[in-house]
Every structure is written in structure tokens, then in C-alpha cells.
Amino acid sequence: xxxxxxxxxxxxxxxxxxxxxxxxxxxxxxxxxxxxxxxxxxxxxxxxxxxxxxxxxxxxxxxxxxxxxxxxxxxxxxxxxxxxxxxxxxxxxxxxxxxxxxxxxxxxxxxxxxxxxxxxxxxxxxxxxxxxxxxxxxxxxxxxxxxxxxxxxxxxxxxxxxxxxxxxxxxxxxxxxxxxxxxxxxxxxxxxxxxxxxxxxxxxxx
Numbered sequence: 001x002x003x004x005x006x007x008x009x010x011x012x013x014x015x016x017x018x019x020x021x022x023x024x025x026x027x028x029x030x031x032x033x034x035x036x037x038x039x040x041x042x043x044x045x046x047x048x049x050x051x052x053x054x055x056x057x058x059x060x061x062x063x064x065x066x067x068x069x070x071x072x073x074x075x076x077x078x079x080x081x082x083x084x085x086x087x088x089x090x091x092x093x094x095x096x097x098x099x100x101x102x103x104x105x106x107x108x109x110x111x112x113x114x115x116x117x118x119x120x121x122x123x124x125x126x127x128x129x130x131x132x133x134x135x136x137x138x139x140x141x142x143x144x145x146x147x148x149x150x151x152x153x154x155x156x157x158x159x160x161x162x163x164x165x166x167x168x169x170x171x172x173x174x175x176x177x178x179x180x181x182x183x184x185x186x187x188x189x190x191x192x193x194x195x196x197x198x199x200x201x202x203x204x205x206x
Contacts, residue, residue, distance in 0.1 A: 043072035044173065045112070047147050047163045051139050058130055060139045061122035062147065066112040074107045075158070075179035076150040077120075079186055086145065089190045095141040099129035104191040108182045112151075120187040150179035 047064040066072045078085045093102075103122045112118060125135065152158040159173035 042068050043070050043112070043114070043151060043153055044068035045072045045074075045149055045151050045159075045161055047149060047161075049139065049142060049163075051135060053127070053132065053135075056127055057124045058127055058132065058135050059122060059124045060135055060142070061119055063117055063119045064107065064112065064149070065117045066114055069114050070153055071114065072112045072151045073154070074110045074112060074149065074151050076148075076182040077107050077186060078148045078182075080146040080148055080162075081144060083146075086186075089186060092142055092145065093190060095138045096123055097125065097130045097134040097138060100125050102191065104187050106185045106188045107149075108185040108188075121190070150176065152179055 044067045045064060046067055047062065049060070049062050051060045053059070064074075079089060080086065096102075100123045103119070103124075105118050105120050107118065107120050110118070123138075147163045148160060149162075150158060150160045156178075158176050158179045160176055160179075161173040
């Protein structure tokens with residue numbers, strides 16, 4: 001092989017290497033850009049039970065907060081007992097002492113903005129109508145339940161997260177391929193199926 005042919009081959013090899021490096025750099029830059037885009041809209045959903053008391057009322061309920069930097073699209077919410085979904089919350093609502101007012105907010109299909117908090121279920125008693133012990137007994141019945149949520153980002157990356165009982169923090173969210181949209185909202189069903197002894201449930205305005 002002559003010197004001319006060697007030079008041409010060397011130039012060709014260098015051109016191929018340069019093209020390969022350029023392709024890799026473009027791919028890596030695209031990967032970094034996609035990661036930055038996803039990171040800029042990363043939702044972090046937390047849901048927990050709470051009990052509280054003021055001079056006027058005694059309360060318990062469930063609240064959901066998006067602590068991330070992007071909106072969370074709620075696709076599925078399940079209440080679990082011993083790892084199995086429960087069909088209705090009515091038996092647990094039956095543990096509420098009488099004289100309460102129930103408020104609720106639907107979750108399925110909802111977009112929760114960063115920093116927003118939603119209360120899917122809240123129960124209030126006038127302070128003189130229920131003792132703290134009675135309220136705590138009702139909260140203990142609800143603490144047998146786990147809450148599992150499947151939610152997605154605006155780029156359709158999805159996660160499931162689970163909270164364990166009243167006042168217990170959620171587990172770390174686990175990525176999933178997709179969320180199957182729930183056909184019903186269990187909190188809305190509770191509002192439709194269960195009526196407080198003295199007051200009708202009222203939708204919570206966010």
C-alpha cells in the first residue's frame with residue numbers, strides 16, 4: 001500500500017472517529033437536557049393522616065401535599081387493609097362519634113401544583129360534642145389503613161407512594177411505567193354513601 005493510500009485511510013478513520021465523537025456528544029447533551037427538563041417538573045407527593053384540636057373544634061382527616069417542583073397528576077388512589085384494596089370507607093366512617101361535619105375533595109384526575117395541599121377527607125366536631133379520647137379511637141380505626149397513590153409528571157413519568165396509617169410519613173416513591181386511572185374516587189364515594197347524623201357532607205373548595 002502506497003503512502004497516498006495510507007494517508008487516505010488515516011484521514012477516513014479520523015473522520016469516522018470524529019463523527020462518532022460528535023454523535024456521542026450530541027446524545028449526551030440531549031440526555032442531560034432531558035434530565036434537566038424532567039428535574040424541573042419533578043413532583044413529590046406526600047399523604048398523611050392528621051388529628052388536631054382548637055378551642056372550637058376537634059378534627060381528624062387526611063391531607064395530600066405536593067412537595068416537588070412540578071405538578072402532580074393524580075391517577076389512582078387506593079385505601080389498603082393488610083395490603084388489599086378496600087371497596088368502601090363506610091365501615092371506617094361508622095367509627096366516627098356522632099355530631100360531626102364531613103368535608104371532602106376528589107383526587108382522581110386532579111393536577112396538584114407544587115406547594116399545594118389538598119384535604120380529601122376532613123371530619124370536624126364542635127369541641128363540646130366529642131372527647132379527645134373518642135376522636136382518637138376513631139383515628140385508631142383509620143390507622144389500620146394504608147394509602148397508596150399513583151401519580152405522574154407532565155412528561156408522563158409516574159410513581160407510586162404509600163402512606164402508613166394516621167400521622168405516619170409516606171414511604172419513598174417508586175417509579176412505575178404508567179398509572180392506570182381509577183374508575184372511581186373512594187373519597188367521593190364516601191361523601192355520596194355516608195351521611196353525617198346532623199349535617200350533609202360538603203365539598204371542600206380548593
